[in-house]
Amino acid sequence: MFKSGFVAIVGRPNVGKSTLLNTIIGEKIAITSNKPQTTRNNSQGIYNDEDSQIIFIDTPGIHKPKYKLGKYLNKQAYFMIEDVDIILFIIDASEKLGNGDKFVIERFKSINKPVILILNKIDKLSKEAILEKIIEYKNLYDFVEIVPVSALKNNNVERLIKVIKNYLKDTIKYFNNKSKATNNTNEFIISELVREKILDLTDEEVPHAVMCAVEKIEEKENIIEINVLIVVDRDNLKKIIIGKQGSMLKEIGSRARIDIEKFLKKKVFLSIYVKTIDQWRDKEKILTEFGYNTIN
Ligand SMILES: Nc1nc2c(ncn2[C@@H]2O[C@H](COP(=O)(O)OP(=O)(O)OP(=O)(O)O)[C@@H](O)[C@H]2O)c(=O)[nH]1
Numbered sequence: 001m002f003k004s005g006f007v008a009i010v011g012r013p014n015v016g017k018s019t020l021l022n023t024i025i026g027e028k029i030a031i032t033s034n035k036p037q038t039t040r041n042n043s044q045g046i047y048n049d050e051d052s053q054i055i056f057i058d059t060p061g062i063h064k065p066k067y068k069l070g071k072y073l074n075k076q077a078y079f080m081i082e083d084v085d086i087i088l089f090i091i092d093a094s095e096k097l098g099n100g101d102k103f104v105i106e107r108f109k110s111i112n113k114p115v116i117l118i119l120n121k122i123d124k125l126s127k128e129a130i131l132e133k134i135i136e137y138k139n140l141y142d143f144v145e146i147v148p149v150s151a152l153k154n155n156n157v158e159r160l161i162k163v164i165k166n167y168l169k170d171t172i173k174y175f176n177n178k179s180k181a182t183n184n185t186n187e188f189i190i191s192e193l194v195r196e197k198i199l200d201l202t203d204e205e206v207p208h209a210v211m212c213a214v215e216k217i218e219e220k221e222n223i224i225e226i227n228v229l230i231v232v233d234r235d236n237l238k239k240i241i242i243g244k245q246g247s248m249l250k251e252i253g254s255r256a257r258i259d260i261e262k263f264l265k266k267k268v269f270l271s272i273y274v275k276t277i278d279q280w281r282d283k284e285k286i287l288t289e290f291g292y293n294t295i296n
Pocket residue numbers: 012013014015016017018019020031032033034035036037038039040059060061062120121122123124149150151152153
């Protein structure tokens with residue numbers, strides 16, 4: 001029988017939520033990085049096979065917020081937990097169980113939904129270590145299932161899909177098979193690919209004070225012309241992003257262009273500009289993204 005449902009992928013920052021979404025969907029629809037708080041928006045990936053449709057929602061990592069942006073990110077993840085049928089709680093099994101995990105688990109106690117625990121990054125662990133982790137987590141919460149995977153190496157992810165299917169309750173097909181694999185617009189994915197390069201190339205607080213937006217996208221015969229604006233929240237970050245004689249901006253641009261061409265399957269001419277919030281016409285938008293408008 002055909003089954004469907006909504007599944008949220010939640011957990012602490014950097015555990016591999018977005019990587020798992022990309023592996024399940026088989027396409028890069030969410031950016032990933034080795035820095036925490038990469039994901040800022042809940043984005044959907046639609047998985048289809050002959051007898052099911054599963055809508056996965058990637059969420060920002062839940063953490064003790066230090067900044068307004070952090071509070072905004074947590075809020076989005078919490079909101080999603082309320083709104084889905086099944087929760088995938090994903091952890092980095094190569095890290096010690098910490099207060100951060102317990103903090104997230106506390107949230108599950110008040111909601112009556114199946115929570116599947118995913119031990120990710122098992123490519124870094126021995127079989128014994130995986131078993132130990134399973135036992136450790138079993139004592140914390142009544143997870144309906146525990147599934148070890150490697151999202152990066154696509155290990156045991158197929159099994160995870162099978163397990164999820166046992167908990168699907170809907171029979172409605174929400175999206176037709178030919179609709180896109182994600183609800184994200186091309187503009188959003190392009191701006192995210194630029195932000196991903198900033199995450200890769202800059203340190204510490206820089207990536208968290210940056211927002212990217214596509215200003216123009218124009219399809220010509222052989223090439224797509226794209227302008228992306230990088231907005232920073234203070235002037236000295238502008239210098240960092242531009243770099244010595246524009247070297248950083250050039251590197252961000254050439255790396256992003258490669259990924260954008262792969263994504264659009266067409267040659268791209270990419271121009272990137274940097275502005276501070278005050279110089280930007282759409283100030284409201286960035287303030288919302290940084291969490292200023294949603295939380296006091
Ligand atoms: N070794 C290994 N690394 C992984 C695996 N899955 C993800 N990673 C790496 O872990 C880092 C974080 O991955 P993301 O997918 O960005 O993590 P996230 O949970 O979405 O992080 P936030 O969006 O910040 O909450 C990246 O460097 C990934 O390549 C895995 O199965 N094995």
